[in-house]
Amino acid sequence: MNDDARHEAARQDDPAPAGAAGETNRQDPSRRSVLWTTAGVAGAGLGLGSLSGGVASAAEASAPAAGAPAAAPARKGRTMVDVPFEGRSTVRVGIVGLGNRGGSMIELFLAVPGVRVVAVCDPVREKAEQAAAKVTAAGQPAPAVYAKGEHDYENLCRRGDIDFVYVATPWELHFPMAKAAMLGGKHVGVECPVAMRLDELWELVDLSERTRRHCMQLENCCYGKNEMRVLRMAHAGLFGDLLHGAGAYNHDLRGLMFDPDYYEGPWRRLWHTRLRGDLYPNHGFGPVANYMDVNRGDRAVSIASFGTPALGLAEYRKKHMPANDPSWKESYISADRTISLIQTAKGRVIRLEHDVSTPHPYSRINSLGGTRGVFEDYPERIYIEPDHTDDQWADFSAYAEWDHWLWKEHANPPGGHGGMDYMMVFRVMQCMRLGLVPDFDVYDAATWTAPVPLSHQSIKAKGAPQQIPDFTRGEWKKARSGMDSEKPAG
Ligand SMILES: NC(=O)c1ccc[n+]([C@@H]2O[C@H](COP(=O)([O-])OP(=O)(O)OC[C@H]3O[C@@H](n4cnc5c(N)ncnc54)[C@H](O)[C@@H]3O)[C@@H](O)[C@H]2O)c1
Numbered sequence: 001m002n003d004d005a006r007h008e009a010a011r012q013d014d015p016a017p018a019g020a021a022g023e024t025n026r027q028d029p030s031r032r033s034v035l036w037t038t039a040g041v042a043g044a045g046l047g048l049g050s051l052s053g054g055v056a057s058a059a060e061a062s063a064p065a066a067g068a069p070a071a072a073p074a075r076k077g078r079t080m081v082d083v084p085f086e087g088r089s090t091v092r093v094g095i096v097g098l099g100n101r102g103g104s105m106i107e108l109f110l111a112v113p114g115v116r117v118v119a120v121c122d123p124v125r126e127k128a129e130q131a132a133a134k135v136t137a138a139g140q141p142a143p144a145v146y147a148k149g150e151h152d153y154e155n156l157c158r159r160g161d162i163d164f165v166y167v168a169t170p171w172e173l174h175f176p177m178a179k180a181a182m183l184g185g186k187h188v189g190v191e192c193p194v195a196m197r198l199d200e201l202w203e204l205v206d207l208s209e210r211t212r213r214h215c216m217q218l219e220n221c222c223y224g225k226n227e228m229r230v231l232r233m234a235h236a237g238l239f240g241d242l243l244h245g246a247g248a249y250n251h252d253l254r255g256l257m258f259d260p261d262y263y264e265g266p267w268r269r270l271w272h273t274r275l276r277g278d279l280y281p282n283h284g285f286g287p288v289a290n291y292m293d294v295n296r297g298d299r300a301v302s303i304a305s306f307g308t309p310a311l312g313l314a315e316y317r318k319k320h321m322p323a324n325d326p327s328w329k330e331s332y333i334s335a336d337r338t339i340s341l342i343q344t345a346k347g348r349v350i351r352l353e354h355d356v357s358t359p360h361p362y363s364r365i366n367s368l369g370g371t372r373g374v375f376e377d378y379p380e381r382i383y384i385e386p387d388h389t390d391d392q393w394a395d396f397s398a399y400a401e402w403d404h405w406l407w408k409e410h411a412n413p414p415g416g417h418g419g420m421d422y423m424m425v426f427r428v429m430q431c432m433r434l435g436l437v438p439d440f441d442v443y444d445a446a447t448w449t450a451p452v453p454l455s456h457q458s459i460k461a462k463g464a465p466q467q468i469p470d471f472t473r474g475e476w477k478k479a480r481s482g483m484d485s486e487k488p489a490g
Contacts, residue, residue, distance in 0.1 A: 072473050073202055077209030080441050081475045085187065085214065087435025094119040094162040094186070096153045096177055098127040099264050101191060102168035106131050108415045108425045109166070110138040114433050121146035121156045124264060153177055157184035164432060166218070167191060170267035171279075175200040182213040189218040189428060192282035193449040196275075198469070201446040205471050208442035216428065216438055217445035219286035221364060222483055223423035226396070227287040228404035230368055230375050234291045235484050236402070238384055240372030242292055247284025248353035248365040250337075254316040257356070258327060269327065272313055272334035277305050277455025278354040279334060282448045284364055285342075286440075288350050290483045291368050295443050299345040299476040304465040305455035307335025312357030332357075340455050342468070345476070352451060405487040430488070439483045446471040 093109050095102055098120060109115050117135045122128040125147035135143045144159070146152040157165060157180040165181035167174055167190045175195040181188035182204075194217045195201050208215040221227060234242060256262045257269040271279050292298050313332045321327055336357045342350040353365060366377035373384025381393035388394045406423050413419030413426075431438050447468065454466040470476060 072469060072471075073206070075209065075473055076206050077212075079472075079475060080208050080212075080214065081443070081472065081478070082437050082480055083212070083214070083441075084435050084437045085432045088163060088433060089114060091115050091429050091432045092118045092161055092163045094121070094156045094159065094165045095131065096121045096156060096165060096167050097169035097173075097191075098122040098124075098131040099168065100262070102166070103127060103131060104416060105166065105168060105421065105425065106134055108422050109429070110135065110140065111414055111422065112426050112429045115429050116140055117143050118161055119144040119146060119156045119159060121153045123147060123149055123152065127264075154180050157181050157186060159184075162186055164189065164428075170263075170265075171196055171271060172267070175204065178204055178215050179207060182207045182211045182215060185211070185213065187214045187216070187432070189216045190445070191218060192280060193217070193452050194445040195449060196271075196452055198450065198453045201449060201471065202469070205442050205446055214438055215442040215445055216440055217282060217286070217448055218424060218428070219282050219440070219444075219448060220417060220420045220424045221283040222286045222290055222440070223406070223420040223427065224287070224366075225403065225407050225418065225420070226377055226380055227290075227366060227420075228407060228423075228483070229396075229399060229402050230366075231287070231290050231484050232402045232404055233375075233399060234368060234370070235293075238372065238402075239368060239370030239375070242348060242368065242370045244349045244351070244367075244369045245288035245291055246351040246353070246365045246367045247281075247286075247288045248355075248363055249278075249280045249283045250353055250355045250360055250363045250365070252359055252362075253356040254312065254359075257313070258316060258321060266327065269313065270330070272310070272332045272357070273330050274333070275452065275456040276307055276310075276333050276335055276338075276459045277453075277457075278338040278340055278352055278451050280354055280356070281340075281352050281451035281455070284352050284354075284366070285350070285448045285451065286444070287364075287366060288368065289444070289448060292344060292346075292348055292350070293479065293482070294344065295447060295472055295476045296482050297477065297479045298348065299470060299472075300342050300350070300447055300450070300468045301345050302465040302467055303340050303342045303451055303454050303458060304463050305338055305340040305451070305458035306463050307339075307455075307459040308337045310334055310336055310357070312336040316357070335459065338455055338459070340451055340458070342451070343465075352455075354455075404484075409487070427485075434488055436488060437481070439485060443471045443475075444482075 093115060095106055109117055120128050120131040120143050128145045128147040132143050132145050146156045165186045165188045167177045174190045178188045178190050195204060204215050294300050310332045317327055337355040340352040363378040368375050375382045380396040382396045383393055413422035415422040450468050458464060458466045
């Protein structure tokens with residue numbers, strides 16, 4: 001595979017295997033210097049702190065002390081539980097961040113009927129303009145291009161003709177961008193994780209409640225075909241009373257993280273110098289939380305995390321990176337494998353794993369067990385009574401009748417990750433057009449992301465359980481619909 005083909009395959013890196021990505025490529029200094037010179041980062045004023053340590057200390061400062069209850073701050077607005085979108089015939093979208101993810105997701109927004117991309121933003125002008133060209137190639141008017149530096153997204157968020165902002169930028173930018181979008185009166189969908197600190201999660205909850213704008217974690221894995229089938233089977237009682245589940249982001253990203261041409265700068269690798277715990281819990285946690293109706297009848301109450309030594313990235317660097325590579329200045333602290341146990345209010349247990357720095361085949365684990373049986377993914381297999389009684393795993397494809405209506409309606413969805421990305425974009429846009437309650441809200445975004453700061457804190461406290469805040473402020477007890485939606489009429 002040549003470099004272009006490899007990058008195209010890896011473009012969809014997050015939930016799906018990326019293929020071999022070991023060798024180092026040439027760096028284009030003219031493009032990269034926009035974002036990653038020391039002056040550029042320092043001048044950006046986006047809350048990065050020093051790249052080596054500022055964010056770590058901020059994250060540590062924001063996490064509660066070991067075992068201390070994370071008290072809910074006083075509510076300043078009104079709940080966003082069950083709040084529908086205003087209906088509209090066309091959803092006008094602004095996209096911030098047009099790298100690997102944003103640059104491919106734009107095609108899915110353009111493929112959904114009733115959606116117009118009206119503005120695009122990336123300080124790397126070439127990327128913003130390539131995205132704009134995709135919009136016109138799709139037969140839509142040329143979008144406004146925001147490429148004048150690190151803060152131009154604020155101008156996009158101030159426009160009066162945007163309904164929804166999609167954020168696909170480095171993690172440290174998700175919070176200020178989600179905030180700017182809501183303050184600008186837009187609903188916002190953010191790539192994972194929605195923020196990196198506990199105080200930021202609370203601030204997003206408060207802002208969503210005050211501005212009446214939805215702030216959604218665009219967790220595409222919740223829309224996977226298997227995940228949605230298991231969800232429907234779980235809610236129909238096929239697993240009996242639910243007891244345990246597991247999810248993970250176990251994806252060998254060493255090659256991509258050291259590849260100077262893949263990400264726009266080393267932002268992802270640098271997070272391994274700042275936090276010890278699970279940097280990317282959402283792909284594993286989101287689907288299992290949905291199976292268990294977390295925030296809709298159950299609640300994630302506490303998390304205890306354990307981390308292995310952090311050796312994988314340093315070992316990879318030693319083997320593959322030249323002696324003058326800037327990465328040699330970095331000290332990695334993020335555990336190679338993080339294992340977390342979450343306890344729910346109903347006493348269920350969820351296991352989360354994160355490992356992007358050692359060799360292993362791709363897995364999100366995706367398992368669910370109850371009093372009548374168990375499902376496990378990678379590879380998919382099932383065992384539920386009374387269908388199975390012989391101690392042997394059985395074929396999950398026999399349960400296709402339980403597929404979610406989205407998957408019955410879109411048998412061959414376009415785009416990557418087996419179609420889950422399109423399913424998610426289609427459904428979010430459908431909810432916005434028809435004026436429906438979104439499948440997930442700011443409380444889910446905050447809950448699914450809370451393991452980022454809390455696993456770090458727990459590992460530092462030698463595995464002591466950390467309280468997960470009740471971002472719903474008591475409303476988790478109410479049963480309500482979520483991903484397991486009915487097909488809307490019309
Ligand atoms: N859900 C998924 O399956 C999935 C898959 C891949 C990536 N992601 C997420 O998408 C996000 C982006 O990842 P990526 O692989 O595309 O990274 P990337 O480095 O390729 O892209 C990030 C883009 O953000 C731009 N950017 C940086 N600062 C900006 C600013 N101030 N204003 C506007 N744009 C700015 C960069 O120029 C770059 O084009 C991450 O949060 C990642 O976790 C999710």
